Amino acid sequence: MKAINTLMALVTLKCPKCHKGNMFIHPNMYSFKSTNDMPEDCPCCGQIMKPEPGFYYGAMYVSYALSVALFIPTFFITVYFDLSYIGFLIFFSIITVILSPYFFRVSRAGYLYLFVRYDKSKATCKH
Ligand SMILES: [Zn+2]
Numbered sequence: 380m381k382a383i384n385t386l387m388a389l390v391t392l393k394c395p396k397c398h399k400g401n402m403f404i405h406p407n408m409y410s411f412k413s414t415n416d417m418p419e420d421c422p423c424c425g426q427i428m429k430p431e432p433g434f435y436y437g438a439m440y441v442s443y444a445l446s447v448a449l450f451i452p453t454f455f456i457t458v459y460f461d462l463s464y465i466g467f468l469i470f471f472s473i474i475t476v477i478l479s480p481y482f483f484r485v486s487r488a489g490y491l492y493l494f495v496r497y498d499k500s501k502a503t504c505k506h
Contacts (some may be wrong), residue, residue, distance in 0.1 A: 395492045408484055428491070430494070
């Protein structure tokens, strides 16, 4: 159950420590001016969201893994519908463009989740 709660908090981009506070200031991830704006710390528990300069460079590896994970089902969908290579390329490009802002955010969240553990005593915020 703990793993499911952590996974749900991750995909909804909540703070890794309290699972309540939002990791990003603006909920609309398709607002490209503000898609990477993060608070300095969690509004609920005070967890620092930017632990050190350049911390989120490691999130690129998470993003790469997500892109590869997206490639595999996309490939099988194109095989199932018997699309050509060009059809696959167009389909994969469209899916990638649509999901890129989410992958950007969930990669950052996932990378922070690698280093910060859930603390039940911090989950008292009502947000
Ligand atoms: Zn928090």
